[in-house]
Amino acid sequence: MMGTLATLLAGRKIPTPEHLYWADVEGDIESVDDVLRITRIRVNMHLKCPEAKAVDAREAFANYITRCPAAQSVRNCISLEDALILEREAGRRDPARQEETK
Numbered sequence: 001m002m003g004t005l006a007t008l009l010a011g012r013k014i015p016t017p018e019h020l021y022w023a024d025v026e027g028d029i030e031s032v033d034d035v036l037r038i039t040r041i042r043v044n045m046h047l048k049c050p051e052a053k054a055v056d057a058r059e060a061f062a063n064y065i066t067r068c069p070a071a072q073s074v075r076n077c078i079s080l081e082d083a084l085i086l087e088r089e090a091g092r093r094d095p096a097r098q099e100e101t102k
Contacts, residue, residue: 004068008060040079
């Protein structure tokens with residue numbers, strides 16, 4: 001998922017090295033018919049970028065999931081929740097810039 005979004009961000013001239021782009025990932029494992037299954041994955045992607053690139057970043061995020069091989073492979077059997085958390089490049093979080101899709 002991160003790789004697909006990074007590719008779209010690169011197309012918009014938004015760099016994604018580790019200190020500017022990372023993810024926090026959590027998942028739920030539940031017993032379904034006495035079999036342990038991953039039932040939910042939550043991904044919060046963090047991106048530090050200039051304010052001038054925020055619209056481009058949000059647009060890339062809004063469109064990446066349909067192009068992501070991993071997400072498309074599991075979307076019908078695992079619930080995916082993702083969010084893009086934009087931060088100013090200086091590192092100050094801007095809560096008004098959070099986007100979520102489901």
